[in-house]
Amino acid sequence: MMWGETMKKAKPTGTFMSFQGTSLLKIIATLSLFIILVFSISGLLTSLKPQYRLMSSSVNQAAMNVNGELLYQLMGWENHHFLKGENWATAPKLTSLVFKLSSNINLDDPRSLLGRELPGFFQFDGKILVAGEGTNYTNMPIESSPPIEIMKAEREAALQNLEGIEPPVDEKPPATPDQTTGDHKVVYVYFTHNRESYLPYLKGVTDPDKAYHSQINVTKIGDQLKTSLEDRGIGTFIDKTDIQANLYKKGLDYARSYQESGPVVQEAMASNHDLQYFIDIHRDAGRKANTTKMINGKSYAKLGFIIGGKNPNYEKNAKLATELHELLEKKYPGLSRGVIVKGASSGNAVYNQNLSENAILIEFGGVDNTFEELNLSADALADVFSEYYWQAEKVNGDAEQSTDKQ
Numbered sequence: 001m002m003w004g005e006t007m008k009k010a011k012p013t014g015t016f017m018s019f020q021g022t023s024l025l026k027i028i029a030t031l032s033l034f035i036i037l038v039f040s041i042s043g044l045l046t047s048l049k050p051q052y053r054l055m056s057s058s059v060n061q062a063a064m065n066v067n068g069e070l071l072y073q074l075m076g077w078e079n080h081h082f083l084k085g086e087n088w089a090t091a092p093k094l095t096s097l098v099f100k101l102s103s104n105i106n107l108d109d110p111r112s113l114l115g116r117e118l119p120g121f122f123q124f125d126g127k128i129l130v131a132g133e134g135t136n137y138t139n140m141p142i143e144s145s146p147p148i149e150i151m152k153a154e155r156e157a158a159l160q161n162l163e164g165i166e167p168p169v170d171e172k173p174p175a176t177p178d179q180t181t182g183d184h185k186v187v188y189v190y191f192t193h194n195r196e197s198y199l200p201y202l203k204g205v206t207d208p209d210k211a212y213h214s215q216i217n218v219t220k221i222g223d224q225l226k227t228s229l230e231d232r233g234i235g236t237f238i239d240k241t242d243i244q245a246n247l248y249k250k251g252l253d254y255a256r257s258y259q260e261s262g263p264v265v266q267e268a269m270a271s272n273h274d275l276q277y278f279i280d281i282h283r284d285a286g287r288k289a290n291t292t293k294m295i296n297g298k299s300y301a302k303l304g305f306i307i308g309g310k311n312p313n314y315e316k317n318a319k320l321a322t323e324l325h326e327l328l329e330k331k332y333p334g335l336s337r338g339v340i341v342k343g344a345s346s347g348n349a350v351y352n353q354n355l356s357e358n359a360i361l362i363e364f365g366g367v368d369n370t371f372e373e374l375n376l377s378a379d380a381l382a383d384v385f386s387e388y389y390w391q392a393e394k395v396n397g398d399a400e401q402s403t404d405k406q
Contacts, residue, residue, distance in 0.1 A: 126140055126340050126341060126342045126343065127309070127340070127341040127343070128140070128338060128339075128340055128341075129307070129318055129322070129338070129339040129340065129341050130321075130322050130325055130338045130339040131338045132302075132304075132325065132329075132334070132335075132336040132337040132338035133293075133333070133334040133336075133337075134290065134334075134337075135304075135337045135338045135340075139286060139290045140340055141284040141285075141286065141304040141306060141337065141340060141363045142284065142285050142286065143193070143282070143284075143285055144208060144209045144285040145209075145254040145255070146195075146209065146210065146212045146254065147209065147210065150195075150210055150212045156213060156214060157202040157203055157204060157205045157210070157213065158202075158203040158204070159201055159202070159203065159213070159215070159216055160200075160201060160202070160203040161200055161201055161370075162201065162216070164370075164371075164372060165201070165216070165220070165371050166371075174231045175231075177231065177232055177233030178233070179233045179390055179393075180233035180234075180235075181233060181234055181235040181274075182235070183235065184235050184274040185235040185236060185237040185272060185274055185275060186234060186235055186236075186274055186275060186276045186277065186389075187229055187234055187235070187236040187237070187275070187276070187277045187278075187279065187385075188236075188237050188239065188265070188268055188269075188272075188275045188277065188278045188279070189222045189225060189226065189236060189237070189238050189239065189279045189281060190222075190238075190239040190240075190241070190261065190264065190265060190268075190278070190279075190280055190281075191217075191218050191219050191222065191239075191240065191241075191243065191261075191280065191281050191282075192243055192257045192258055192260075192261040192280050192282070192351075192352070192361075193218070193243070193244070193257060193282055193283070194217060194218065194219055194240065194241070194242055194243050194244055195212045195213060195214055195217045195242075195244045196211065196212060196217055196218045196282060196283035197211050197212050197213040197216055197217045197218070197283070198211060198216075198283065198365070198367060198368070198369055198370065198371070198374075199211050199367045199368055200368065200369075200370050201213070201216045201371075202216075208285050208287070208366075208367040209285070211283075211285075211367040212244075214242070214244075214245075217283075218281050218282065218283050218364060219238075219240045219281075220371060220374075221281055221364050221371075221374050221375075221378055222238045222240070222281055223238065224374070224375045224378040224379070225279075225281075225378040225381065225382055226238050228378055228379045228381075228382030228383070229382045229385065229386065231382075232382060232383070232386035233386070233390075234382075234385070234386055234389055235274075237268070237272070237275070239264060239265075239268060241261070241264050243257055243260050243261050243264070244257070246260050247260055255348075257348075258348045258350065258351060258352055261280070261352060262352045262355070265278060265352050265355055266355060269355065269356075276358055277356075277358045277359075277385075277389075278352070278355065278356050278358065278359040278360070279359075279360060279361075279362060280351060280352065280359075280360070280361040280362070281362055281364055282306075282361060282362065282363050282364070283363065283364055283365060283366065283367065284304060284363040284364075284365065284366040284367075285366065285367060286366040286367070287366055287367065287368055288366060288368035288369065290302070290337075290366065291337075291365045291366030291368065291369055292365070292366075292368075292369060292373065293334045293335050295332055295333070295334065295335060298376060299372070299373050299376075300332070300335055300373055300376045300377045300380065301364055301365025301366075301369040301370075301373040301374045301376075301377045302334075302335060302336070302337050302365060302366075302377070303328065303335060303336050303337065303362055303363065303364060303365075303377055303380075303381060304336070304337035304338065304340060304362065304363035305321035305322075305324065305325060305336070305337075305338070305339045305340065305360055305361070305362060305363075306340050306342055306351065306360075306361040306362070306363060307321055307339060307340070307341050307342070307351075307353065307360070307361070308341075308342060308348065308349045308350040308351040308353045308354075308361075309341045309342060309343045309349055310343065310349035310350050311349070311350040311351070311353045311354040312354055313353055313354060313356065313357045313359065314341075314353075316357040316358075317353045317357065317358075317359055317360060318339060318341065320357075320358055320360055321339045321360050322339050323388060324336075324360075324381075324384060324385065324388060325338060325339055327384035327387060327388060328380065328381075328384050331380070331383065331384060332380045332384075335377065335380060337363070362381070364377060364378070365377065
């Protein structure tokens with residue numbers, strides 16, 4: 001009896017040991033599978049092209065889709081009383097929402113899918129922060145890189161139509177402005193893509209990708225802008241460093257342009273502490289229909305404000321650009337193409353705007369515009385910028401007086 005009872009008691013122990021062994025094997029198998037899965041996903045992500053990898057910007061973009069209204073609607077799915085007091089738009093479908101957040105593909109915006117499938121389409125992957133007249137996602141400002149022979153300036157085009165390139169000389173001396181910065185240069189104008197040119201002046205050139213020249217280019221717009229700003233009392237410095245020539249000498253490609261122009265700007269900031277505003281002048285690769293505006297019987301080259309979405313001063317840069325856009329809308333309706341934010345997938349996304357809260361990039365017209373149109377636009381920009389500048393100076397002066405009294 002005692003031996004039999006002992007055998008009966010031994011059976012549960014064997015079963016328990018068997019159970020423990022099976023569980024341990026399952027745990028080991030699960031852990032191994034998990035490790036393999038982690039390494040597989042990591043390998044897949046690192047093997048992808050840079051624009052397809054999961055980065056903080058992708059997570060940020062997904063988080064930006066979850067706005068206040070969406071959160072309110074998500075809460076309403078659990079408690080319908082949240083939705084009774086407001087006339088919300090049609091609530092998003094759960095499947096569409098999950099698909100958008102997980103894949104970064106918006107079914108309402110084909111660019112989010114096509115940009116990954118069509119070569120070069122990612123250039124349109126920007127955000128229209130403020131839309132100007134006629135601006136939409138099909139005609140946003142874009143940049144094209146020059147062919148290597150253009151970079152070397154070995155096949156530079158002959159020039160034409162130069163007789164009307166300079167604005168007429170005004171025999172009357174400019175009127176003394178009511179306000180002036182005196183000897184202080186407060187605006188810094190430079191040209192990261194300094195050889196961007198215009199087809200009307202390049203003999204035999206019809207390809208927008210070849211609209212580059214070492215002599216006739218966007219730097220001439222800077223001359224007109226400087227004159228117009230100083231006529232309004234705003235001291236301006238023009239930097240015509242040949243960034244493109246420096247790139248070629250150093251063996252750097254065109255995409256490194258901002259790496260080359262950034263130190264130039266930093267050096268200027270270090271040597272002149274009066275500088276407050278930094279304007280990088282460019283030329284859009286778009287055609288005339290999208291880059292030209294008739295105002296009071298005169299043809300102007302449209303202006304596009306480009307903000308880098310990947311720089312820490314993004315919000316303040318965008319605020320400056322937006323206020324200038326709004327001033328242009330009041331005085332020169334339709335001249336501004338709006339404010340465009342460029343992300344990492346569509347360009348440099350910083351544009352040296354990390355160096356100052358008052359740094360902007362402006363596209364002056366497109367490849368088909370003339371300097372007659374461009375100079376008018378430079379005058380218009382100087383007009384509204386001076387209004388903005390002196391108003392900001394007045395506000396700052398009032399604030400300082402108020403602080404001194406306290």
